[in-house]
Amino acid sequence: MTETLAVQTARTPEDTLKRMRERLKGVVPDVELQLKADLVFEINRLKVERNAVILGHNYMEPALFHSVPDYTGDSLELSRQSAETDADIILFCGVQFMAETAKILSPHKTVLIPSLKAGCSLAAGITAADVRLLKKWYPDAPVVTYVNTYADVKAESDYCCTSGNAIAVVTHLLSEGHRQIIFLPDEYLARNTAAELGLDFVLPPVLRSEEPVIGKDPTIIGWRARCEVHEKFRPEDVHHVREQFPDVAVLAHPECSPEVVAVSDKTGSTKQLIKFVRDLDAPQYLLLTECSMGDNIAAENPDKDMLRLCSFRCPYMNEITVEDTLDALRNTQYEVSLPPEIIERARTPIDRMLEIR
Ligand code: SF4
Missing domain, CATH: 3.40.50.10800 (NadA-like)
Known part of the structure; x- marks a missing residue:
């Protein structure tokens, strides 16, 4: 880590620009820093005034990532950290499913996301109805759901997992004697997890009218969704x-x-x-x-x-800008709201995952 002063504590717009230069020289052209510094200063001032905490996912653009978040990291880690603060507002600079996870873990706080366009092709690749159908096809298989899913999908699941603990969660279920495990929704994460643990891998039928595919014992049953990046x-x-x-x-x-x-x-x-x-x-x-x-x-x-290989920028993460982050704080937009019943049911698989170390 470089020994630079935090941009968040700068006392003037000029000082903000100086600290952004110190942090980002060699990565962001100076002209962009000049364009962003006043906005960054205002975000950091308003953040204190409104008792807000800002979370910055690792995929945020550098001028934002290094300048306004109180916490940076992956989505679950950020949601857990924000739940422990006494902030009134959680502003999540990330995509919708991440902000939903923050809401599930902090149901009584105001959770904001700077853009309504910050979706995710992977999370959109499965619905709660899909999960209910899979459970009908494979009634004995527990459902493990990647955190990159919407709250109603989590609510149908037994366990959540991250890309960092997928192997630990599946290993835990194998140790409990499960021989079939439904792993959703990312086909590649499921295939890589199966390969790492030496398990068979199958995809379920495409049509509802078909018979379910049964793999060799033990098997991971995946789903046909992928991250478009x-x-x-x-x-x-x-x-x-x-x-x-x-x-x-x-x-x-x-x-x-x-x-x-x-x-x-x-x-x-x-x-x-x-x-x-x-x-x-x-x-x-x-x-x-x-x-x-x-x-x-x-x-x-x-x-x-x-x-x-910068042809591969996530279009959804790219929706979160410094400008929109400032508007979110100024106008208290866009608030994430979830039905209390979904929050309660989606919390269970997250808590079960957190118990597995
Ligand atoms: S990088 Fe992939 S998984 Fe992450 S938000 Fe973008 S589309 Fe979704």
Whole structure:
């Protein structure tokens, strides 16, 4: 970590710009910092005035990520941290399912998201009705649901998991004697988890009228949804980068395909990828995940040479801007609200996951 002063505590717009330059030089052009500094100063002032806490997901653009959040990290970690603060308002700079998780963990707080367009192709790939159908097809199989889902899908589930603890959650269920486990909704995370644990993997039928597919014992039953960002990476992309940079450390998120994971050096959640970069000594690092995270790691580790495939920016994360964050605080918009019954039912699988260490 660099020893820069926190932008959040700057006392004037000029000081804000100075601290942003100190933090982000080499990553963000100065002209952009000049455009953003006044807005950042106003967000940080209003945040105190309104007793708000700002959460910044690892995929936020660097000028926002390094300037306004009180906490940064992955979605679950952020929601847990915000639940422990005495802030009246939680402003989640991330996508809708993340803000919903914050609401589930802090039902009595006002939770805001800066844009209504910040969806997610993966979360949109499954509905609560889909989960109910799967439970009918496989009545003995517990349902493990990735946190990248909407609250009504979590409410139908037995356990939640993150990309960092998926293996631990499935291992826990195997130790309890379960031989079939439904794992939703990301096909690639499910396939990678099955491969890591040596389990069979099947996809359920496409049509409701079909008979359910039964795999070999034990089996993970997946779903046909993918992250539209991570599914774009291909093994040949990794081979091309290695031709140009033979000693590059290739670090993949497990939402990438099993073929991409197979040609990578390490696989892990966003939190684990950040740690790999800090701990590994390599001439270059290639991150196979959302592009902004590479910029954010580069700003914190100026001595590390980060390579990025920046055709892969998440359009939903990209909806969250410094401008919208300021509007959210000024106008108390857009408030996340969930039915109390969904909050209560969605909380159970999250709590069960947190009990597994
Ligand atoms: S990176 Fe993928 S999983 Fe994450 S918000 Fe974007 S589309 Fe969804």
